[in-house]
Amino acid sequence: MKNKLLPLSITFVFIIIFIIFFKGLQNTNIYTPETKTIYEVPSVSVKLFNSNEIVNTLEIFNSDKFYLLNIWSSWCVPCRKEHSILMELKKNNKLKVIGMNYKDSKENAKNFLKELGNPYDQIIFDSKGTNAIEWGAYGVPESFLINNNKIIKKYIGPLNKVSIEEIELYIK
Amino acid sequence: MKILKLFLIIFLIFPIHSLKADNEVLKNKIAKNLRCLVCQGQSVYDSDSEFANSLKIVVDNKINEGLSEKQIYSYFQTKYGEWILYDPLFSKNTYFLWLLPLLIFFLGGAIIFINFKKPN
Numbered sequence: 001m002k003n004k005l006l007p008l009s010i011t012f013v014f015i016i017i018f019i020i021f022f023k024g025l026q027n028t029n030i031y032t033p034e035t036k037t038i039y040e041v042p043s044v045s046v047k048l049f050n051s052n053e054i055v056n057t058l059e060i061f062n063s064d065k066f067y068l069l070n071i072w073s074s075w076c077v078p079c080r081k082e083h084s085i086l087m088e089l090k091k092n093n094k095l096k097v098i099g100m101n102y103k104d105s106k107e108n109a110k111n112f113l114k115e116l117g118n119p120y121d122q123i124i125f126d127s128k129g130t131n132a133i134e135w136g137a138y139g140v141p142e143s144f145l146i147n148n149n150k151i152i153k154k155y156i157g158p159l160n161k162v163s164i165e166e167i168e169l170y171i172k
Numbered sequence: 173m174k175i176l177k178l179f180l181i182i183f184l185i186f187p188i189h190s191l192k193a194d195n196e197v198l199k200n201k202i203a204k205n206l207r208c209l210v211c212q213g214q215s216v217y218d219s220d221s222e223f224a225n226s227l228k229i230v231v232d233n234k235i236n237e238g239l240s241e242k243q244i245y246s247y248f249q250t251k252y253g254e255w256i257l258y259d260p261l262f263s264k265n266t267y268f269l270w271l272l273p274l275l276i277f278f279l280g281g282a283i284i285f286i287n288f289k290k291p292n
Contacts, residue, residue, distance in 0.1 A: 006283075030212060031255045039250070103222055108177065129226030136251035138209040165278045 049123035067146040074112035082158035086119035
């Protein structure tokens with residue numbers, strides 16, 4: 001009996017390991033950060049796109065209104081598609097749309113807004129992409145819904161009709 | 173007097189250089205332990221994506237602000253989750269991960285020990 005116990009337990013362990021790895025094969029190995037966690041708006045100094053003024057982010061998101069921070073760039077193709085949705089959201093009085101121009105040239109960005117319209121109440125100029133990291137973003141486009149200095153929802157990738165409905169539901 | 177001046181110059185220049193070199197080593201060490209979220213599978217140090225390049229600047233800024241290596245890791249962890257660290261921290265979620273190799277090592281050792289003792 002004792003002689004049989006060791007091979008039996010080894011086989012058992014191997015079967016368990018096999019099941020774990022086999023199950024693991026079906027899991028996606030692409031990681032996306034959590035989108036539902038609530039955290040505070042980072043307090044950092046940022047440069048404004050139009051005036052070149054340096055202000056703290058808390059000064060921008062200071063009222064108890066809802067804000068949508070949208071990270072965009074003129075070279076980003078999905079941003080172009082998303083733009084009409086932002087223009088639509090601009091019409092909502094309860095929401096302020098703030099832009100963050102990511103690693104872009106000012107001239108290209110201005111042409112982009114001239115061509116497609118400007119949905120932003122204010123634009124942060126993030127030429128090095130370091131401000132976006134303070135927000136926990138890792139690409140363009142990304143959007144953050146903010147209320148009372150707290151990020152309540154994060155949208156990775158372009159906004160769509162479903163996200164508009166969700167944002168409107170939050171604002172109500 | 174000349175020698176004194178020379179010493180003074182060396183004394184003033186040397187610490188700054190060594191400090192900069194230290195920061196560079198630390199920056200590379202941290203960048204190697206951070207995963208790139210855009211080109212997943214590569215470290216921030218290896219990657220040349222827009223995200224990784226910005227992250228390297230942020231690491232540099234944080235070192236200059238005087239943050240320690242641990243503080244920088246926890247800063248990125250709060251922004252992107254623990255996944256961003258190649259070396260997971262020792263917490264209640266990772267006890268098993270860290271202790272399993274040790275456990276297997278001792279278990280293997282015990283099996284070998286018992287088997288060697290048997291003939292006697």
